[in-house]
Amino acid sequence: MTDTSKLIVGRTGSWEIVLGLEIHAQVASKAKLFSGAAVGFGAGPNEQVSLVDAAMPGMLPVINRFCVEQAVKTGLGLKAQINLRSSFDRKNYFYPDLPQGYQISQFKDPVVGEGEVIVEHDDGSTFTVRIERLHLEQDAGKSLHDQDPNATYVDLNRAGTALMEIVSKPDMRSSAEAAAYVKKVRTILVYLGTCDGDMEKGNLRADVNVSVCRPGAYEKFRETGDFSHLGTRCEIKNVNSYRYIQQAIEYEARRQIEIIEDGGSITQETRLFDPTKLETRSMRSKEEAHDYRYFPDPDLLPLILDPVWVKKIQDSLPELPDAKKARLQTQYGLSAYDAGVLITEQARADFFEGAAKGRDAKLTSNWVTNELAARLTAAGQDIEDSPLKPGDIAELVALIEEGVISSKIAKDVFDRMWAGEGGARAIVEKQGLQQVSDTGALEAMIDKLIAANPGQAAAVKEKPQAIGWFVGQLMKETGGKANPGTVNQLLKAKLGID
Template structure:
């Protein structure tokens, strides 16, 4: 496991406030289950299809149509729970959440209020190198998504696209353990990383397959500790919910604005209304949408069309055996096995595909050297070309070959960069390219000494300066490397320059 220190959050000070205030945040992450079919129908979940083309009759609430549970979606929820070290409930049940909206054809959403599929778990959120905080997960429940209302196609009309209706969602509900905007973004980032490692959600926030509702409240110092000791929410301030956040940056900006708004009201002697708010990114402000509903407002009751869901412990155990190595464990192993820094291991394990690529490159090589080439040269070039590891033109074996040539002394670091550019743009075997293009490093000390001697003989004034100030010896190294086309072994050049100048 990672060697982490659990640091208590500091009290948040809001500029312009009369007092220090503690910021308390809870989150509900809606993660679309990675499944080809919807939760209760066989309709496609493919993003980008024509409006209203991914709609089965049960999704459109046609009379007499009954939902049929998608077993794979249940498996994905269990898999997520196991990945979050959460309790898996062998008994769960579906309820109807009743409300009217044009993009909800049934007039209710099938969800799980009373008996969720997954119970309590936890997530470790790293705030900086070696510093982490624990965020408790209260529950994960399965539910069907609603459709999408479209208001910007015609100013006089609204349209409804039911493609998303019935798509399986996992609602991951945290405890109010998050204490600031940066921590909130770090929590969502970590949750996205875990879901992508597990393969239970693609985490594509831009397409809406992962979004968050953020609950924000403020309280005076000491009140949060009382809540943790008693689990009594009365110690916390009145919360406001900011709906459907799909950007890490906007999550931070919305929380910061909402905290300042609430503090200004409280310090002016007012009270906070419990409500649902919308964040306007253009104006950087939250606006009231409606008063915040409680569970009884939705008239929840057990769904009469679905039997309770009972699963076997043996099935859960079988799923647990298929879990991949998760980010924290992989990062700890990279640090231990490859001798990487915390930063390098964090970068390389951010995405499962990146970590797998690195491992193939580093097999049998110097781990630190491999990490340096993957992070600085490869990732840097991919970012410049707006590519990811999936579209990378350099195979792991090719980059490993470049590193092997460096380690063997066949090429210098400078030549290696030229070689990398050839492999990136043209492909080919690195060793064969070096032989065919005469890129091999000059290691013949006789040839190098002759080159150094010529530079020394041609520049007596510079020799005198270098003998007076040894730091100027680097000028001779540069001239020799230039004369040899960068092929001379840099270590040998440095040694011979130092010896000849000393003579």
């Protein structure tokens, strides 16, 4: 059944979006796919180029075993079929930044076959994206056009860098689903350690295939496998942020709908997204596989994997996001939402577990995902670089649990901890921030307050929720140090409220 929440209303009726993504993830490796040249961001132009990368005559590629291992590990993390026999092909096209005149890729026989990724909507419900394949390929270099208006420069540092191309089925139906899918895949790759997921540096980017169709057509496609039901697709190349992915999809879908409703037809083509104008523009006509004249690379033998080796890789897999989320819920009693927020970054989940030992898990989670996360974001820091360590947060939470400080005072203590004034207990003792729990002292203040405000006291007896006024006055008088629980108990007793 068509999900009406995903429909786009045009002039002539409703439309649906159908999306498939190709995620290009740079393999976390110190060397390139077919040469020993270094891989790294920030090197000077053409400083990381071997004779193989530059396609010098007689230079032969040699497969990087570690890159293959990383691809297999990723396939296992995506619950995909590992193909024990795969092969490399030459994909022929001619760009200045592709010195060989072809790209070594995998066409008919990829190293990883079909798999699936379970992705969460914002409301906690899930949807499944089927993985069609994952193949290894080498990256091209980079053409630079902005240094000289009369010349184009070529930097081959990226040429030959190992990429994993993760190709999905057209299973996403909205821009939000596409962004959520990329987030989930990125999280899995980072957990596995097979890609650092740095989208800003281009280490993970997506080609987004967009088509539009009338309601019900997608269901027919799923029943028959006939792509003609989906309409002509356009591919938006190299989108490297979640926000841009959503904006590009929304613009492109509207563009296609307007063309069709005006009586035109969609031309299959490759497009680029302009984040300044928030629009896509034509780059070139979309090539089909035969346009690339694929043929087996004669310099590389088929890749044969030992099942024992694959099993060893599988046994070494870390705890992945879905498993970690389920464990955090079971072990710490966290809600699905709180656990989901924590596991989006492995370092954040690890920080939480380090702070939550013996402490209130919900309270610890709140401090890690709210106060600490906000402060790190403002400072432009990752949690790995946090000046506060898990033990610091655990000490702060312990003081709240013990009733030594209130949640309000805890924020002041946190600010002082962040400023480097020391640990939570030392700050509380030095600044005299302990809660006032002395019932004798509090009773005297309450008696004085009630005597000075008889009308307010009478109103509370008629409307018990008005007791908040007295609580506020006591907290103000004690500088926020009064124990709220003790204050409430004493006030209720004094005012005769059950």
